[in-house]
Amino acid sequence: MTLTKAAPARAERPDAGGSQGWHFNSSLGLTMLLVLVVAVQGPIRRALSTPVMQSWTTVFVAVVVQALPFLVLGVLLSAVIAVFVPPSFFARALPKRPALAVPVAGMAGAVLPGCECASVPVAGALVRRGVTPAAALAFLLSAPAINPIVLTATAVAFPRNPEMVFARFGASLFVACAMGWLWQRLGHTDWMRAPAHPSFDGAGKGAAFWGSVRHDVMHAGGFLVIGAMAAATLKAVVPAAWLHMAATNPVVSVLALAILAVLLSICSEADAFVVSSLTQFSLTARLAFLVVGPMIDLKLFAMQAGTFGRGFALRFAPATFAMAVLVSVLVGTVLL
Secondary structure (H helix, E strand, O other), rough: HHHHHHHHHHHHEEEHHHHHHOOOHHHHHHHHHHHHHHOOHHHHHHOEEEEEEEHHHHHHHHHHHHHHHHHHHHHHHHHHHHHHHHHHHHHHHOOOHHHHHOOHHHHHHHOOOOOOOHHHHHHHHHOOOOOHHHHHHHHHHHHHHHOOOHHHHHHHHHOOHHHHHHHHHHHHHHHHHHHHHHHHHOOHHOOOOOOOOOOOOOOHHHHHHHHHHHHHHHHHHHHHHHHHHHHHHHHHHHHHHHHHHHHHHHHHHHHHHHHHHHOOOOOOOHHHHHHHHHOOOOOOHHHHHHHHOOOOOOOHHHEEEEEOOOHHHHHHHHHHHHHHHHHHHHHHHHHH
8 A cells, every 4th residue: 555655756756856847946046057157258358458347357256355354353252252252241241330331331332243144133132131231232333343354354454544543443432332221311211122033943052153154154245245335336347537526525425325324235354455446435424424334324224124123123223323323523634
């Protein structure tokens, strides 16, 4: 009886496989792409040999090569912290009074390497473990912006402007603490949804670590490539007169790079290398890019909405953007 049932099952498999044989898969796609590249290699070679494309390629490769080591190191350290450092550690280390816990949590970001992709789930874990939301939000904003990896990358990207490191640290820490205190004073509990458990709960340490690494590499690496492409395009394709026109107006230049930081959504370990290539803009405008990007961009808005609720993100993101731009201008005027 068992044999007679197994026979039709075997007979059906070739038909099922045959009906799916025409479906597009990755191997077929790669083969078609290689054939296409070989077929049009002549036009591609001629296009890449033009001065514009050579300039574009030079900027793109320079940005990626400079940023990649810091990106990898940041992702690895972020995964170590997310997996092996228990969230209860932060709850025990912070003062009980919210007004004091906010600056302490903000300063904690200076010693805990991690990108903004990791700061959102860590902040959610802090809230779940009883940390006051104001302190968790201060940590969320400061950790991706003032940690040692990011500040070192900023120093390497701006070798002739070491003051940019101090300006980024001071402006980012001030914004993080100000937003924490602002939430403590004006925020309502019903504006913030209780965070769900992280996706790696229940997994082993090794599986959670490599899962976190894969997640951050895919996200941060992809945004790095997009950011490098955008910077190269701005440098090589956009008419210099347009960039000069935007860069010469102090208000327009700051707003333009702040909005660009939101749209590009570059990982904080790599953003300094992207914006350092935009030499047409003032240091203050580029500081706004560095302060705004790690605190609010498209991917962060989506992550904050998914962790704390859409109502929270719709209130918190615009306020953070405005505060970051204002503080960047003030700090840039004083230090740069």
